Amino acid sequence: MAKPVHIGLLGLGTVGSGVVRILQENRASILERAGRPLELRRILVRDLHKKRAVSVSPDLLTTSPADLLDDPEIEVIVEVMGGVEPARQYLAEALRRRKHVVTANKELIAKEGHPLLDLATRSGVFFLFEASVAGGIPIVKALRDSLAANRISQLMGIINGTTNYILTRMARDGSSFEEALREAQARGYAEADPSSDVDGYDAAYKLVILASLAFGTRVPVERVYIEGIRSVTPVDIAYARELGYVVKLLAIGKDLGESVQLRVHPTLIPQEHPLAAVSDVYNAVFIEGNAVGQLMFYGRGAGDLPTGSAVVADLIEVARHLERGPVIPACSCYTQKPLLPMGKVTSQFYLRMEVLDKPGVLARIAGAFGEAEVSLASVIQKGRGIQPVTLVFVTHEVAEENLRRALDQIRRLPCVHAIKNVIRVEGERP
């Protein structure tokens, strides 16, 4: 029997329990594929006596990180605690001691990934983080290895399950954001404080990680344009459907050659687009590469077993190469491109406004669009006779600053009651 790989696990919450279960239940096939048994040697927890979702020997549990970090037998540290500190500090210490690291921590990678990756490269150890983005979907390895022959021009991801569940419910049942959020909370898909999900921050962390792999460029998460889904209404979803679109929270990254753009916001995408069929808590990442063309990866973006699947896949990679160590630098960030300011970003726009129903109104609004060089792809007018009436526009592709100029004009027109919503539109119709 080959010598086991001894693992120290930091954290035994949802993902930690999933890792333990997979190592237990798939022991035989994992041994076959890793070449060596993967053995948990120590688990750091906050409370030794808490009831756990998995059965582990109480001897494994400890509240002292030194029990893992100081143990020379532990060759790999798996971090599934979440949050930046103290995870960062523990992992830095592990890397300095030349222990390999596998982590599922998106916030840590997005905010502090680079110094840790550099440290791993200097120590000649693995630093793997497949589980940090889109749970069980193997998108990190795909970008690093399988698509290495490509220059990636864009990626669009549904990478937050909570918001996708909420938007799916709103579309299916016509419920409001608040109702759908309550349902998500009741099912355990949203936290009591849902802000990190519904305001787009969670997706932004993952986007920063994906973009550094896809485009080889680093963007601080603070500089990503972020807009959550609180302003999306069932009315907008219904108009979008009438126009042939669905509304999704997308994380979008584009490499424009001289610059990159990164943004997270509600987005109309054509009903025929592969991302449009991604419902409920499912995640998907859509990629365009200059050789491979369009590619999409679909699966569960969260949960104990799907995320655990990604963690254990990384562990198997470490086990296979343990004696030799990694052959490539941990980080593939080899270029540094500036971020395109949002004003210069171009896209199509969906606009919903309430106006007075009287002759000449449409002409005045269309005139304001024209002056700002915004051209229109479609118009819907509903509710004739009732004041105010709703006007819905979809523009052709236009720079945001031009659209803003047009909207500033339109907002000042006396016949315009209110601009109710502005949502970007992405994705070509096939």
Added chain:
Amino acid sequence: MAKPVHIGLLGLGTVGSGVVRILQENRASILERAGRPLELRRILVRDLHKKRAVSVSPDLLTTSPADLLDDPEIEVIVEVMGGVEPARQYLAEALRRRKHVVTANKELIAKEGHPLLDLATRSGVFFLFEASVAGGIPIVKALRDSLAANRISQLMGIINGTTNYILTRMARDGSSFEEALREAQARGYAEADPSSDVDGYDAAYKLVILASLAFGTRVPVERVYIEGIRSVTPVDIAYARELGYVVKLLAIGKDLGESVQLRVHPTLIPQEHPLAAVSDVYNAVFIEGNAVGQLMFYGRGAGDLPTGSAVVADLIEVARHLERGPVIPACSCYTQKPLLPMGKVTSQFYLRMEVLDKPGVLARIAGAFGEAEVSLASVIQKGRGIQPVTLVFVTHEVAEENLRRALDQIRRLPCVHAIKNVIRVEGERP
């Protein structure tokens, strides 16, 4: 500058030209990721003077395989000739000389993969074949590496672009199989002799490769149940739609624990299933693993650049590990499970028959189903008053041998004019 990796290319057809173009156009980013330049040193062609889709120096071309195999500077052989012989013979020779091998040849891998993989393992060299299944979709690496923590219970693939294009056209335009095939041929999506695609053999080769990776078991391609799409009619597609299904040619593999089943046949899948939205020449592979849950990979299954993308990704993997060689055996076939006979395979069935429209007919047919323990999920009767009328059934899940017994009974009923079609149904409704 790091020492280049010298490559010998066998074949300069569609895929070979794609490989050359990618190596030329993405040279800088490939160098960054491979750590060493990838340099074509010799290309085996049949005709030195043929006009090529890419510009290569005439000095590189040769008609003699020995110019590649005998060259000690060539460390990697890329095979994109297709067909079993002489490709098999060249690759065996290359492996014996400890050259690494990358191939896109599905027929070769499906029929002769095992001895070649064993030879590669004995020689301690890479034998990679990502491009042999589903073109640019990185499904081979996903099964080998990213899903290594899982036991895979089933996979379902749309892995033949030609038939998916034909079925998409038939569904959209109501055209017949023959019309849609002619259109596919006119667009270059189908060959003059379309048999390998439309009769399901191409999909069967790929299924055998996927199953050996997913289930760790080898099944000779001759033992796969294969049924092509020639018998699918626009009438069946329309009834399927009415019942909430689309018709696709699926390659299906299931690991039942004690046995496996492998089959390629037209299949009704629910409209809400992720595979239902895969249209035109696109491919997709849907997987269920015991940790990751449901996962789907979507992209272009053929073409010069998508397939070339997979070939060059394999080349980059070889380049990264060139000095150290592979760490795991080339083959992951570690179990040997028997194939379940088709009579024992269970699924739902769609049945269309023409019957005389007179009292008691449905009762007699339903009785024959009941006797064979086939229970019905839905029934449609159309065309009352015109003789014969059409009856469409969808059964609940049943073993094929039971269904056949019922159909033998039903065929003998005097009121039954003809059983017009029998199509399997797969995929749970969400």
